[in-house]
Amino acid sequence: MSDLSGSDSSGLQAFLADASVDEAVFELRPDYRALLLAVDGITPGPSDESSEQLLQAAESAARYATASTPVDQLPHIAAWRDAYRAFGAKPQRTRNSVEALTRRAVGPGLPRVNRLTDLYNAISMLHQLPLGGEDLSRYQGPPKLVRATGQESFDTATEGEPVIEHPLPGEVVWCDNAGVTCRRWNWRQARRTQLTDETTSALFILDVLDPMTDEQLTIAADELVDHLKQLGPEVAVVRRLLANPRD
Template sequence: MIEEIRIDEAVRRLRPDFAVLAICAYGLANGPTDDRSREWLAAAAADAVPTDHEKVEAWRTAYRAFGAKPQRTRPSVDALVRRMPLPEINLVVDAYNAVSVRHGLPIGGEDLRRYDGAARLVRAAGDEPSEEALGEPEIGEVIWRDDTGVTCRRWNWRQCVRTRITEETVDALFLLERLEPLSSDELAAAGDELTALLTAITPAVRIERRLID
């Protein structure tokens, strides 16, 4: 699955600096937030990038480029750094939210067993199947999708319910998204940090990584 993830050429033209580090984790033993993940969230909140950081502003600029209004539908990292203390969801989501705010990059988490086909990042035609709560994507909007339909609208604004990571998730896909000025080295470091937290949750977890740029 990880080898089939792709970025559509129309998205590349919109932001040639975009890259995504895909991480697949197999055999997770997820569970509810505990004292350990609360420590991760608290430490990350104390070290989070500010809302006016240039890494966050880069995503607002990207949203404006395809017609979205980032003050109304915020990029995920922008919305997250405004939510302090960070929300407690479950061990795996707590882990990637902590990495997201510390490094200032959006991270999507997907339940692979609920995914249908390969993940791809495209500009919407406007007729893609979408959950009622997400609403229909607008023509030209950047979306993540699979064979069933939209999995995340407006690049990383809002995820569908179908593929969310829950306490029952065993296999997961994480999408760590980069725009300049976040460096390739920091993207890799964020991936290393997430891998370490997932291994802390499940020492026997099997990890695959692929950089798509």
């Protein structure tokens, strides 16, 4: 379990200091960047009027974006479909998170889960980038993005029953010292680190490929932080950008 002690955010800074993206991932997509936000001091709670308004705005944005362009041809979604093909995944079968959310937004609507999950889903839609949120207190060691060996464990559920799966060799996965926390870059998160109605500290991962610019990424992150700071009187946020060292 991660140590988040320290009112000066030193625990959050220490956690992010050891986060990493393996060189093999950058070889696959040299344009990849990950912005990590470590957050503590959240007052947990169920979906509320504020999160509902955000979700409705996100659904409207998704409908507007797809009014004249098919979902799979939206620039940022198309980039992620190419990235999935690069490591052997079939994007029509395992959709990246922003594509899956967009299809839900223009169809049955985005899920209403809790105000923390609702918030990051809405920001993901409003800015068209994959955005994952996980319970930081459940991490065992730092977050690492690697290409899997196939031996790593992934805690998930099938038909409501808990099961342990394993990623395919070469698959891009986020993991910690205990196993995979998210498969296929941003496709499916593990049950172990999922956000709950009791989450008070969280890790948010903003996955970025061209054509999204660093300026657009900063705008999305700033909006997320602004909303997070409304979730408690003492919310602390530390961020770190992981990018290709050769750029």
